[in-house]
Amino acid sequence: MDxxxxxxxxxxxxxxKMNGSQEQKTEDRQQIFNAGxxxxxxxxxxxxxxxxxxxxxxxxxxxxYWLKGAEExxxxxxxxxxxxxxSYTHLRAHE
Numbered sequence: 257m258d259x260x261x262x263x264x265x266x267x268x269x270x271x272x273k274m275n276g277s278q279e280q281k282t283e284d285r286q287q288i289f290n291a292g293x294x295x296x297x298x299x300x301x302x303x304x305x306x307x308x309x310x311x312x313x314x315x316x317x318x319x320x321y322w323l324k325g326a327e328e329x330x331x332x333x334x335x336x337x338x339x340x341x342x343s344y345t346h347l348r349a350h351e
Contacts, residue, residue: 261291 264287304314304323313320324332 261288261295264288264291 264284267284307314308323308325313322315321
């Protein structure tokens with residue numbers, strides 16, 4: 257079972273007082289790093305989802321990105337297909 261970052265930090269701090277091997281200390285640091293990295297990824301995914309639910313854009317690299325859900329994206333695709341077929345039919349009528 258995965259440990260939380262806080263649990264790993266507490267364990268690592270307690271182990272620093274003990275004479276653990278360098279290999280064990282390196283492994284502990286790697287576990288802490290991995291847990292923190294995963295928490296950062298989860299934080300960003302949660303933030304993106306919150307912004308989508310609020311209908312607000314995401315700011316990334318000095319650009320605003322508006323998010324669409326799968327249903328909205330599918331509607332847009334279907335509208336584009338419908339518009340294309342109407343335009344083609346309209347053009348054919350003028351030949």
